[in-house]
Amino acid sequence: MTHWIRFEQDGQTGFGVLTNQTIAVYTGDMFGASTPTGDTLDLGGVTLLPPTVASKMVALWNNSRAMAAKMDQVEPSEPLYFIKANGSYLGSGGVIRKPHNYDGKVVFEGELGIVIGKQCRAVSESESGTYIFGYTCVNDVTAVGILGKDPSFKQWTRAKSFDTFGVVGPVVVTGLDPTNLVVRTVLNGQERQNYPTSDLFFQPATIVSLISQDMTLFPGDVICCGTSVGVGSMKPGSSVEIIIDNIGTLRNQYQD
Secondary structure (H helix, E strand, C coil), X not given: CEEEEEEEECCEXXXXXXXXXXXXXXXXXXXXXXXXXXXXXXXXHCEECCCCCCCCEEEEECCEHHHHHHCCCCCCCCCEEEEECHHHEECCCCEEECCCCCCCXXXXXXXXXXXXXXXXXXXXXXXXXXXXXXXXXXXXXXXXXXXCCECCECCHHXXXXXXXXXXXXXXXXXXCCHHHCEEEEEECCEXXXXXXXXXXXXXXXXXXXXXXXXXXXXXXXXXXXXXXXXXXXXXXXXXXXXEECCCEEEEEEEEC
């Protein structure tokens, strides 16, 4: 497994491979030709960025057997998804901000994220794995009170796309089996979510294939696989962590 990371130091952005607490700096393209520079940085001396510059973040709804059973929903025949605006992206360590024009409930949703490695369109399930670069942690933050605010229209995009609501990181890991992972969410030191990715209706290879029938996916795009039971609200001052073994911990504060 390789842990790819993006960072900022002294106003300059860069990327590299993280091993323990040391970043081996690379040059080039994370998803193409990249070369180590020979330089190293201490993880504590940089600011983490979202590990990919995504043209879009696609996020699934109702992709968990446990959540579907709790909400009395049936298994969907195809992925149900929405788009989070690319202005919403936030890296590990950043502050999730309460929208200034909204006073309702804001919730966390811990998820596995797929990162696309090369452009794909209408690919089969058997070949879709070759288009997946790796996997990351996602917190699909949601202003749930907005979803049904207007009875004539479910406001998925607005509820999910406030600035800082597309939290992703801290790294992208390659060479990982996504079907045998556990996603945990810890709020203020208390575990709120703990579910296996094996519980997902649609696994990553299927998700990428089916979504690619609808739209072209580009290198760096993120697909959020959907969350399970345990979703809950955050109050200003809260700390929230999305933890997936072999990927790491996506750690953020929620503030006014």
